[in-house]
Amino acid sequence: MTAKINRRNWLKATSLTSAGLAMGTSTSLFATTNNSLQLNEHRQFWEWENTTLIPPRDLWNLKARLLANENPYGPSPSARLTIMESVATGNRYGQGDAAKLIEMIAEKEGVSKEYIMLGPGSSDLLEKTAITHFLEGGNIVSADPAYMSIIKTAQNMKAEWKSVPLTPTWEHDLDGMEKAIDAKTQLVYICNPNNPTGTITDGKKLWAFCSKVADKKPVFVDEAYLEFMDPKDQHSMVGLLNEGKNVIISRTFSKGHGMAGIRVGYIVALPSTLEKIQTITRSNMSMNVTAVKGAMASMKDTGFVESCRIKNKACRTYVCEELSKLGYEYLPSHTSFVLFPIAISGDAYLKKMFAESIGVRAFKVFGKDYCRVSIGTMEEMKLFVDAFKKVMV
Numbered sequence: 001m002t003a004k005i006n007r008r009n010w011l012k013a014t015s016l017t018s019a020g021l022a023m024g025t026s027t028s029l030f031a032t033t034n035n036s037l038q039l040n041e042h043r044q045f046w047e048w049e050n051t052t053l054i055p056p057r058d059l060w061n062l063k064a065r066l067l068a069n070e071n072p073y074g075p076s077p078s079a080r081l082t083i084m085e086s087v088a089t090g091n092r093y094g095q096g097d098a099a100k101l102i103e104m105i106a107e108k109e110g111v112s113k114e115y116i117m118l119g120p121g122s123s124d125l126l127e128k129t130a131i132t133h134f135l136e137g138g139n140i141v142s143a144d145p146a147y148m149s150i151i152k153t154a155q156n157m158k159a160e161w162k163s164v165p166l167t168p169t170w171e172h173d174l175d176g177m178e179k180a181i182d183a184k185t186q187l188v189y190i191c192n193p194n195n196p197t198g199t200i201t202d203g204k205k206l207w208a209f210c211s212k213v214a215d216k217k218p219v220f221v222d223e224a225y226l227e228f229m230d231p232k233d234q235h236s237m238v239g240l241l242n243e244g245k246n247v248i249i250s251r252t253f254s255k256g257h258g259m260a261g262i263r264v265g266y267i268v269a270l271p272s273t274l275e276k277i278q279t280i281t282r283s284n285m286s287m288n289v290t291a292v293k294g295a296m297a298s299m300k301d302t303g304f305v306e307s308c309r310i311k312n313k314a315c316r317t318y319v320c321e322e323l324s325k326l327g328y329e330y331l332p333s334h335t336s337f338v339l340f341p342i343a344i345s346g347d348a349y350l351k352k353m354f355a356e357s358i359g360v361r362a363f364k365v366f367g368k369d370y371c372r373v374s375i376g377t378m379e380e381m382k383l384f385v386d387a388f389k390k391v392m393v
């Protein structure tokens with residue numbers, strides 16, 4: 001059995017008909033399956049937060065916490081030191097430091113500082129973008145499955161989600177997405193690499209798509225996991241801004257820099273787009289001075305992110321090999337997590353894994369249950385594999 005799963009092969013083996021797939025362009029597949037991805041995703045959190053099954057305090061006591069794509073190595077030593085030292089300046093607002101961080105990011109991204117907006121994590125910027133782009137409703141076009149943050153906020157702003165299923169090789173169906181765009185489309189959302197699949201869409205094809213589509217509609221490209229890709233595959237879409245294209249690129253310090261709980265992210269966009277986002281939302285006032293200083297220190301520590309990438313790849317390869325040995329297929333991941341189909345319901349699986357003190361996530365993708373395991377340290381991945389063998393084999 002080839003371990004890397006190809007969706008075409010899997011689809012052949014399921015009851016999902018090609019007619020059902022065709023519906024996906026204008027009506028989400030999940031609409032036909034009772035919006036299971038969204039409900040499932042939020043139900044997991046709801047269970048953790050509101051039931052005795054997995055009380056939130058226990059998330060700190062897990063043997064392996066592999067459920068939120070957190071980087072187990074961060075923050076970098078120099079970021080930690082800077083954050084500790086900067087606590088003493090916490091009586092002051094941090095606009096000056098935020099302005100310095102913006103300058104550093106602008107230089108790294110090859111744009112001027114008017115193109116950068118900071119947020120306490122990229123979630124904040126995904127939400128602010130959705131709030132300001134869907135004031136009049138309309139629709140958002142994205143892949144299915146996708147990272148749901150911007151889509152959920154858009155839906156809460158009364159926008160419609162026009163979902164386009166990923167291709168059989170788990171890439172964005174760029175032609176399908178272009179066809180799905182209509183007069184009411186306010187934003188096109190691409191997550192590359194994609195969450196929860198971990199798969200990528202070819203950088204050259206994506207560049208051509210963004211270049212064409214952004215002349216008509218703003219294209220938001222979420223690059224949260226870019227740092228985990230092999231350097232030769234890391235094709236950021238930021239360069240399109242130098243061609244005047246209306247793209248919005250989000251990046252975060254949560255993943256590659258290991259600062260998820262510290263909260264720093266940014267978007268790179270045309271100044272006119274940032275003006276629109278800032279008409280009803282504020283920018284640097286949401287920033288925490290310790291986080292901002294920590295982010296600057298982490299940017300200067302250039303070896304840290306690279307060392308995380310290398311360790312992440314070794315641990316990911318280990319998990320994939322172990323899954324293969326057990327006869328499990330998995331999606332080819334370029335990120336800090338791996339998605340693979342499981343033969344029992346997600347709820348039952350989570351109960352078993354959490355009973356072993358291993359925190360993972362379960363998703364429904366096209367009606368089938370999948371586990372998403374985040375990549376932790378090698379020790380954590382061994383604990384995951386041991387528990388998985390115990391409960392699933």
Ligand SMILES: Cc1ncc(COP(=O)(O)O)c(C=O)c1O
Pocket residue numbers: 068069120121122123124147191194195222224225251252253254260264265
């Ligand atoms: C694809 C993607 N985008 C954005 C985020 C949000 O990250 P943060 O708000 O920590 O920057 C996440 C978090 O898991 C993610 O997976």
